[in-house]
Amino acid sequence: MDTLTSVLGAISHPSRRAILARLAAGPARVTEIAEPFDMSLNAVSKHLKVLEGAGLVRREVQGRDHVIEFQAAPLRQVAGWVHEYERFWTERLDRLEAHFAAKRKRKRKP
Amino acid sequence: MTLKLKTMDLTLKRTLPASPEEVFDAWTDSDNPGTPFSGSKKLILGTPKVDSLFYFLHQSEAGDALPHFGRFTAIDRPRKIQYTWMSRHTRGLESTVTVTFEKKGEDTALTLNHANLPDDEMGRMHDPGWNHYLGILEEQVKAKA
Numbered sequence: 001m002d003t004l005t006s007v008l009g010a011i012s013h014p015s016r017r018a019i020l021a022r023l024a025a026g027p028a029r030v031t032e033i034a035e036p037f038d039m040s041l042n043a044v045s046k047h048l049k050v051l052e053g054a055g056l057v058r059r060e061v062q063g064r065d066h067v068i069e070f071q072a073a074p075l076r077q078v079a080g081w082v083h084e085y086e087r088f089w090t091e092r093l094d095r096l097e098a099h100f101a102a103k104r105k106r107k108r109k110p
Numbered sequence: 111m112t113l114k115l116k117t118m119d120l121t122l123k124r125t126l127p128a129s130p131e132e133v134f135d136a137w138t139d140s141d142n143p144g145t146p147f148s149g150s151k152k153l154i155l156g157t158p159k160v161d162s163l164f165y166f167l168h169q170s171e172a173g174d175a176l177p178h179f180g181r182f183t184a185i186d187r188p189r190k191i192q193y194t195w196m197s198r199h200t201r202g203l204e205s206t207v208t209v210t211f212e213k214k215g216e217d218t219a220l221t222l223n224h225a226n227l228p229d230d231e232m233g234r235m236h237d238p239g240w241n242h243y244l245g246i247l248e249e250q251v252k253a254k255a
Contacts, residue, residue, distance in 0.1 A: 083234050084199045085224050086120050088146075093124045093222070096136065096144025100128040 007074050010054035015039065016047045023057060023070035030066050115201065118229040122222045130188035130211035133218045137191055137209060146207075151175070158182045164193070184208075201228050 011017055019033055034044040048068060051057040055074045060067045126133050138158050140147040147155055150166035158164070160182055168176045176197055184192035188211050194204040205226045212219040227233055 083118070083120055083227060085227060085233070086122070089120070089122050089222055089224065092144050092146055093122060093220070094144075095148075096133070096142070096220075097124060097126055099136070099142060099144050100126050100132070104127045 006054040007056065010050050010056055013047065013050075015043075016051055019044070019047055019051065020056060020070060023068060027060075027067050027069040030068060033068060115203070116229040117226045118233075120222075120224040120227065124220045124222075125214060126218045126220055127216070128218055129216075130213050130218045133211050133220060134188040134191065158185055158191070158193075160185055168197075180204075180207075195224070199228070199233050200226075201230075201232065203228070 011020070015037065018037070022028065022033060022036070030041065030044065030048065033048070034041050037044065039047075048057060048059075052059060056071055058069045058071050060069065128136075136142040137145055138147065138155065139145060140150065140153055140155060142148055147153055147164070147166055149168075151169050152165070152167040154163075154165040156162055156164075163179070163181050166178050168178060170176055176199070178195065178197045180193045180195045182191070182193045183206070184190055190208065190210045192206065192208045195207050196202055196204055203226070205224060208223045208225070210221045212221075
């Protein structure tokens with residue numbers, strides 16, 4: 001599986017995106033990651049394995065604890081850095097397109 | 111002292127379901143949700159003409175106040191609009207926004223070029239940018255599947 005496919009597959013699940021968002025704030029133990037979610041430890045471990053497979057997290061064994069750390073490199077490889085203004089303009093153009101699409105739809109309604 | 115700053119250009123293209131005149135007029139209509147001037151906390155725009163100035167205060171998602179200033183350098187309805195653009199993200203230096211509108215049947219091909227942007231960590235975003243970009247990418251992949 002190539003990087004793009006495995007990264008997109010890994011972030012396609014909302015729980016895994018939420019886990020990544022939590023880990024972006026700093027490394028955490030598996031139990032700490034599971035805490036805010038309504039999920040079993042087993043389910044969280046499965047999600048972490050998928051993220052690990054895509055290279056998005058790294059696991060470090062410290063005694064009995066498994067500490068999970070976010071790895072941004074695969075995301076950078078897939079998306080590259082995004083300029084603040086690329087994001088700003090994309091949002092504005094999305095809205096402009098939605099505005100004109102709705103206007104044309106209204107005009108064409110019999 | 112010479113200030114050397116690595117810069118970059120952004121070019122975005124979009125086809126919009128409207129005439130070039132409609133899109134051109136919408137671009138400087140602050141009531142239109144798709145313009146850079148909409149949703150500003152404060153706005154001074156007036157009727158754009160060459161050498162007229164604008165100011166708006168944009169609030170980021172994180173709640174930061176981002177003042178923007180610029181002057182119009184080209185107004186050619188309905189083909190082109192160009193202005194300078196200064197903000198914290200341009201390090202207070204003049205960047206240039208050029209928007210062109212080309213008729214494509216019933217639609218308009220819009221090309222936006224934002225030139226002379228500082229190519230540094232202040233201008234480039236990390237996680238929020240990626241999340242946004244990957245969100246779009248993901249939707250596209252899903253739609254094709």
